[in-house]
Amino acid sequence: MINLIIWKYRTILAVVVLFSFFGSQQTVGEPVEVLTNQWLVELDHPGGPAMAKQIAKRTGFSYVSPVLGSDSLFHFKHKGVSTYRRKRSIPHSRVLKAHPLVRSAVQQTGYVRSKRGYKSLDSILANLDFKQPRRIPTDPEFHKEWYLLNTGQSGGTVGLDLNVLAAWDAGYTGKGVTTAIMDDGIDYLHEDLRHNYNANASYDFSSNDPYPYPRYTDTWFNSHGTRCAGEVSAARDNNVCGVGVAYGSKVAGLRMLDQPFMTDLIEANAMGHKPDLIDIYSASWGPTDDGKTVDGPRNLTMRAIVKGVNEGRNGLGNIYVWASGDGGPNDDCNCDGYAASMWTISINSATNDGQTAGYDESCSSTIASTFSNGKSSSRDAGVATTDLYNNCTASHSGTSAAAPEAAGVFALALEANRNLTWRDIQHLTVLTSKKNSLHDSNNIHKWKLNGARLEFNHLFGYGVLDAAAMVDLASTWKGLPERFHCTAGTVAETRSFSFNKSLRMTIDTSACAGSENEVNYLEHVQSFITVTSTFRGCVTFYLTSPMNTTSMILSQRPKDDDSKNGFTRWPFMTTHTWAEVPRGRWTLEVVMEPILGLKSNMETGVFKEWTLVLHGTKEAPYKDQPASKDRHEKLFMVKKHHEAGVVFE
Structure with missing residues (x-):
């Protein structure tokens, strides 16, 4: 079992770095800003719920709860403000900010989650023939739960x-x-x-x-x-x-x-x-x-x-x-x-x-x-x-x-x-x-x-x-080596692309070899990309690893007609290179692909930046895992592959 304390603080440190990329993102293409009757209130020093409740009462707000268990961050509401509105409630924010124990007060924006x-769906075929291969649940609807036991009901594959x-x-x-x-x-x-x-x-x-x-x-x-x-x-x-x-x-x-x-x-x-x-x-x-x-x-x-x-x-x-x-x-x-x-x-x-x-x-x-x-x-x-x-x-x-x-x-x-x-x-x-x-x-x-x-x-x-x-x-899992986060490199140059002009960029990396963030075996890979285009839905990205695995990290989106916002340090992620060794040349291909029915064939784009971040372990992840070929085929195969050193060729 890894040292959870050390791992925890290494991970938090890495997250601070990632926030510099992800934290700046805002919704692209969202409607006019909607404001709510909720505020995020930060106290000048930890005072706990008792102090927060007093401040809420004295400023005309209602106390709701702490935020993430904090002693200084709290959720307030104001009953005199409409639940959703188009304009910020500046006077109410001023009242909060004027309180000597309040460091900041931010009215919360609203956004859609679906x-x-x-x-x-219409009625489902019922009373299907059902044979019991073993002791099965007697619940009356179990024969319809083909995702638990697929016997071919509703045209499924046994x-x-x-x-x-x-x-x-x-x-x-x-x-x-x-x-x-x-x-x-x-x-x-x-x-x-x-x-x-x-x-x-x-x-x-x-x-x-x-x-x-x-x-x-x-x-x-x-x-x-x-x-x-x-x-x-x-x-x-x-x-x-x-x-x-x-x-x-x-x-x-x-x-x-x-x-x-x-x-x-x-x-x-x-x-x-x-x-x-x-x-x-x-x-x-x-x-x-x-x-x-x-x-x-x-x-x-x-x-x-x-x-x-x-x-x-x-x-x-x-x-x-x-x-x-x-x-x-x-x-x-x-x-x-x-x-x-x-x-x-x-x-x-x-x-x-x-x-x-x-x-x-x-x-x-x-x-x-x-x-x-x-x-x-x-x-x-x-x-x-x-x-x-x-x-x-x-x-x-x-x-x-x-x-x-x-x-x-x-x-x-x-x-x-x-x-x-x-x-x-x-x-x-x-x-x-x-x-x-x-x-x-x-x-x-x-x-x-x-x-x-x-x-x-x-x-x-x-x-x-x-x-x-x-x-x-x-049941026999032994735990994993410590996880590290390596910034493999950045390409920051303004380059144009179009239907007839794709871009191909590379980053050669040692995967932080010799440093405390060395990554030899991959888990997740992120590409933070900044790009704009006259029709965002035409843009596709392909990432190829040093071991020649290609992931389509962005596919075509025919309905995405954005021509202004593009992507700003957006973290495109792939799991397709899991357990690979990351050292060597990574390739990003930026392709403008025509969309069927789109009238214009003159769409263009501008690439600005690509940062590659590798997440994984320094040590072979499965070296301590017991595995048998007949019971754990994937694990057995990858473990032997790592032990043979084939991944380092």
């Missing part, structure tokens, strides 16, 4: 599922693990959820109370969180609906999506809520999936996530699971700063016959896939799970459905080994995910081997999660 995959029954047979149900559903609330009175509901870890950040029950609407729009929760922790053999992936685990509700606009304060407080009670945070939302938005977490939210992976779970690190997005082939999840973050686990989805759904986004930061819609001869079949008011549904869909399935698998792994860090979970995901029957029906994105002999696909990452393989490997 649930992913809330779609109403055996293409999460392989959870084998994990259950091994005794793992997620016991002792809590997953927080950051969403629009949870129906914690539901018969399939109430016994697995963790009230102590739950909170309503929309109403500021400890009861995150969904707000009623005629359309049942606020059923999103309840559906996600059922996928994780729905009870087994209770004659209600189906069963969760980790039916022995607990689920918490963090209600924060049920409002027209999100703020940095609400997001940060949700992602930093009870980090030692919550193991996994599951998010099935993000910036608008419209194919033209470039957006990500603001400063406080990023700090909350980084604090979670460094300090949460008593230093082991919280696991943040993110739905990759529902923008379809016209979007790219590397333009979503949540899904593309190395601190989160980006999960894409597949249908039950191994294809991507029409709404799936793809990007090089996606690490693995689970399932969303199923295919049938007549219409799509959704994911069966719990619904509001003690109901069941078979119409949950989108990458919204995929993320909580992954959270459930990770809960099983944490039960198998309570010492797993957030990094261990990512490595286990890479090493145990399977190609299975996943394929690109358009035959564009093929399965490839990277330089460490790991198979990946641009659509599916390293494959579909395999619960049985993950708990098996987790």
